[in-house]
Amino acid sequence: MYTRALATTHRDCGRLVAFCDTNQTRMRAHNAILSDLGHDPVPAYSADAFAEMLRREDVHEVVVSSVDHTHAHYISAALEAGCDVITEKPMTADLDGCRQILDAQRRTGRRVSVAFNYRFNPVHTALREQLASGAIGEIGSVHFEWLLDLRHGADYFRRWHRDKRSSGGLLVHKSSHHFDLVNWWLGAAPTSVFAWGDLFFYGEANGRRRKLAADYQRAHGEAGAEHDPFALHLADSPDLVSLYLDAEHEDGYQRDRNVFGPDITIEDDMSVLVRYDSGAKLSYHLAAYSPWEGYRIAFTGSEGRLELDVVENPHTEPGRSDRTPVRGMPAPKENTTATLTLRRHWEPPREIPVAVGEGSHGGGDVRMLDSLFAGAAAGESRADHEDGAHALLTGLAANASIESGAPVEVAGLLGR
Numbered sequence: 001m002y003t004r005a006l007a008t009t010h011r012d013c014g015r016l017v018a019f020c021d022t023n024q025t026r027m028r029a030h031n032a033i034l035s036d037l038g039h040d041p042v043p044a045y046s047a048d049a050f051a052e053m054l055r056r057e058d059v060h061e062v063v064v065s066s067v068d069h070t071h072a073h074y075i076s077a078a079l080e081a082g083c084d085v086i087t088e089k090p091m092t093a094d095l096d097g098c099r100q101i102l103d104a105q106r107r108t109g110r111r112v113s114v115a116f117n118y119r120f121n122p123v124h125t126a127l128r129e130q131l132a133s134g135a136i137g138e139i140g141s142v143h144f145e146w147l148l149d150l151r152h153g154a155d156y157f158r159r160w161h162r163d164k165r166s167s168g169g170l171l172v173h174k175s176s177h178h179f180d181l182v183n184w185w186l187g188a189a190p191t192s193v194f195a196w197g198d199l200f201f202y203g204e205a206n207g208r209r210r211k212l213a214a215d216y217q218r219a220h221g222e223a224g225a226e227h228d229p230f231a232l233h234l235a236d237s238p239d240l241v242s243l244y245l246d247a248e249h250e251d252g253y254q255r256d257r258n259v260f261g262p263d264i265t266i267e268d269d270m271s272v273l274v275r276y277d278s279g280a281k282l283s284y285h286l287a288a289y290s291p292w293e294g295y296r297i298a299f300t301g302s303e304g305r306l307e308l309d310v311v312e313n314p315h316t317e318p319g320r321s322d323r324t325p326v327r328g329m330p331a332p333k334e335n336t337t338a339t340l341t342l343r344r345h346w347e348p349p350r351e352i353p354v355a356v357g358e359g360s361h362g363g364g365d366v367r368m369l370d371s372l373f374a375g376a377a378a379g380e381s382r383a384d385h386e387d388g389a390h391a392l393l394t395g396l397a398a399n400a401s402i403e404s405g406a407p408v409e410v411a412g413l414l415g416r
Contacts, residue, residue: 001360002063002086003030005369007039013373017057020045021066025247032242050074054081064088067160068167072097075112076104084111086372090176091388093168095396095413098389102414105385113372114388116180119381120367123338123354127297127308128185130352135342137303139186142282146178146295150316152330153268153288154230157202157259162266164399169266171197172395175286178295179274180383180391185299188278189390193397194407197267201289207260219256219328220245229318232256232328240326256328272398291316293333304344310362312336336362 006016016034019027019042027044034041045053053059054077062078064071064087072092078085079101091114092098105112118124131139148156156174161167183189200206207213212230219225220234234240234256244255268289274282293313299306312333340352357363371382397408 001365001369002065003033004037005373007034007037009366010369010373011039013375014061016042017059018043018045018053020047020050020053022047023247023250023253025250026243029242029246050077051081054078054083059083061086068093068173069097069165072100076100079104079108079110079112082108082110084113086113086115087388088115089180089388090168090172090392090395091385092392093166093172098392098396099414101385102389112385112388114180114383114385114391115368115372116177116184116383116387116391117360117364117368118177118181118362119184119364119383120371121362121364122357122367123308123310123340123362124181124185124364125381126352126354127306127340130306130340130342131185131299132187135304136299136301136306136344139278139280139299139301141300142182142186142280143298143300144178144182144282144284144295145297146175146284146286147290147293148174148286148288149290149293149313149330150230151328152293152313153290154202154259154328155232155330156266156288157264157268158232158257158328159255160253162257162264164265167266168392168395169197169399170268170286170288171195171270171272171398172392175270175272175284175395175398176388176391178284178286179394180387182274182282182284183276183387183390183394184383186276186278186280188276188280190274190394190397190410191277192275192407192409193272193394193401195270195272195398195401197270197398197402199264199267200269202259202268203264204260204262213260214258216258217261218254218258220254225256225258230259230328233326236326237329267402270398270402272394274394294336304342304347307341307343308338309341310336310338333360333362338362 021027031041061084064074075085167173214224214228216222216224219231225231234245270286272284294311297308336356338354338356340354341349343349393410397410401408
């Protein structure tokens, strides 16, 4: 997304000067993308030459989109070198990384922007405007249910995300979006968290118990994966071939692991309770094995209730179809529907008109890129290091609660 933006729609906003990655083949694939877009290739630096790249290429801002647990290293190094940083969410994946980033930002005063693109979704902006206007008074509770379907949810169990050490689990990697939205909507910060979580659907034991498991480690080249509706077929996509299959010889990373294989250490079904410094309370649930994809959010306040229902994919299609030309990849969310309903005390319900934006994440990506690169007015939409920390700490507190079985005070996590 960032490579294409800096080569096309946002090429006048800043000059793309270099790539840095652990995999040279993957960087060559990105340079090929640049060439196809009429942009000159840029130098490709190995990961251990990151500091050298910052000096040699006179870098002003770094975009970090590496594996989650590596974010802190690159963010803090860039800040110490005098650069601003845009980082993919989550800001990082663990407490040590969070401390490292916050300390580096405090020392340097440089800017950290976290790419919470869902803030820029016009539907979510409209919801926030209703809450800020006092449409339902003081907010007492929030109920938030997010459903990932059998394609999108499964994809986290094929990739490096299945290892909690790398991703922090879905309560960090995926739910950071959702926790940030609630923080932003409420204008509040989390204080206490309790959670349960299980690997209920994916994983070797579940697959064998329900007779869903196919006997292969990774899908490519395996006959057992040919008719498995959960398998990802990389060879169907030239982009996936160039970015993953052609790059495997360098680092051994396999993008198409069996979702019912061993060594999965993250949960797929999670329930979380959060109390905020405003006094509001959140009940949150994430399920990664739903037959449809979307989410439901409800705010109950002193003067009424505000409800948002979003359907991104009404059902999951097995095998190949016109909507999913790459077998196993999540379907494009081209027919998203959203309904925002205001239910004030003593009044009939009223539907608030909202329009789903075009493009990824309900139109959020293009608006976020405008804010990050073009400096477009974003109001309070652009998230900084404090916002990134609040979302991350909610997920980390939930993970700690799952492990201990007890509520976790957020303020105690950083030991400050």
